[in-house]
Amino acid sequence: MNTTVDNPAEEPRARILFVDDEPRILIALKALFRRDYDVVTAASGEAALEILRQGDVDVVVSDQRMPEMTGVEVLRLAKDLRPRAIRVLLTGYSDLSAILAAINDGEIFRFINKPWSNVDLRSTIAAAVKASAIDYVKETVAPEEDLTARVHVPGVDDVGTLILDDDEKTRTTLQRVLGAERSVFTASNLDEGLDLLERHKIGVIVTEIAVGGEVVTDLLSALRQHHPSLVAIVLTAQSDAEQGIDLINRGQIYRFLSKPVSEGLLRGSVNLAMRRFEILQKHPAQTLRIAAEATAPPPPEADRRGMFQRIGRLFGLTA
Numbered sequence: 001m002n003t004t005v006d007n008p009a010e011e012p013r014a015r016i017l018f019v020d021d022e023p024r025i026l027i028a029l030k031a032l033f034r035r036d037y038d039v040v041t042a043a044s045g046e047a048a049l050e051i052l053r054q055g056d057v058d059v060v061v062s063d064q065r066m067p068e069m070t071g072v073e074v075l076r077l078a079k080d081l082r083p084r085a086i087r088v089l090l091t092g093y094s095d096l097s098a099i100l101a102a103i104n105d106g107e108i109f110r111f112i113n114k115p116w117s118n119v120d121l122r123s124t125i126a127a128a129v130k131a132s133a134i135d136y137v138k139e140t141v142a143p144e145e146d147l148t149a150r151v152h153v154p155g156v157d158d159v160g161t162l163i164l165d166d167d168e169k170t171r172t173t174l175q176r177v178l179g180a181e182r183s184v185f186t187a188s189n190l191d192e193g194l195d196l197l198e199r200h201k202i203g204v205i206v207t208e209i210a211v212g213g214e215v216v217t218d219l220l221s222a223l224r225q226h227h228p229s230l231v232a233i234v235l236t237a238q239s240d241a242e243q244g245i246d247l248i249n250r251g252q253i254y255r256f257l258s259k260p261v262s263e264g265l266l267r268g269s270v271n272l273a274m275r276r277f278e279i280l281q282k283h284p285a286q287t288l289r290i291a292a293e294a295t296a297p298p299p300p301e302a303d304r305r306g307m308f309q310r311i312g313r314l315f316g317l318t319a
Helices: 024-033 046-053 071-082 096-106 119-134 168-179 190-199 217-226 241-251 263-282 286-289 304-314
Strands: 016-017 040-042 059-063 086-091 112-113 160-164 182-189 202-207 231-237 255-258
Touching: 016 024, 016 046, 024 119, 040 046, 046 059, 046 071, 046 231, 046 286, 059 071, 059 119, 071 096, 086 096, 086 119, 086 217, 096 241, 096 255, 112 119, 112 202, 112 241, 119 286, 119 304, 160 190, 168 182, 168 202, 168 263, 182 190, 190 202, 190 217, 202 217, 202 263, 217 304, 231 263, 263 286
Parallel strands: 016 040, 016 059, 059 086, 086 112, 160 182, 160 202, 202 231, 231 255
Antiparallel strands: none
16 A cells, blocks of 8 residues: 655755856856755846846846946846845956946846855855845835935934044045034044944945054944944055955955045935835845854954954944
8 A cells, every 4th residue: 555645845946047158167057056055057148138027036146248248247237136135256257347237237146256156155145045034125216316415314323434544635625525414423543433333323335445554344344243233344545356256255345436526426325225224224134144254363463452352342232
């Protein structure tokens, strides 16, 4: 006598879309991930967009350097078609303009350098899948809305903006441009910045890549882990693709702006950043969609002036 055993329904697997114009790359990626995920591939940007038009995906991973349509363009359009999907850019070369566009327009989750490590790639895709499971909250902007003007953000109008830059002229200019709209605090070094974070409620930080000779990536990484709703904008005169990649992967910066920047673009970027801060405050789970790479704190001798311990104490996470 045959006995039928009902197996519980399997949980649906995450759907990953890989986009690359090199067939061997797509074959390798499918072989690497097909046991764990529902893998679909596209050999061009247009083919990827057609897949996105036809159905939902959880993660989109696109190569940057493709004919006809770059990876940044694919991810920018994927953001419109499937905003819930987490976006990852594969790049085998350092193109600063593409990196900036990916940060500002595609709002990507991670950069992955080619050739990649399978261990690192698996870890990144797993983190992206986890992030995609969080319900997406759309940041809406009405077509007629002027983001260069004062934007009223209920509940966060008492929240300040921190300017972190060792150039006095820049601090003065940003204070003038932004100070008429909401509280603006300025700091010329990392210690002053931490003092202000300790004394005031800060929602947005606008910072140079390096302040007082110290690159801010470690600071932003630590702040992201302890204060994930803080929104960071990098405003810099420096052009460094590697640092741009690091600032996304470890700091999940919101915008990367080049000096000199127009007053309108600056106001609009900060107003959008404040809006994102409001969403992250109202929907804390959204911070998991922009979670940065977890990095271990540096050993005490490498922690200049106890900065990382201080950040932990500042947000009540360490003794």
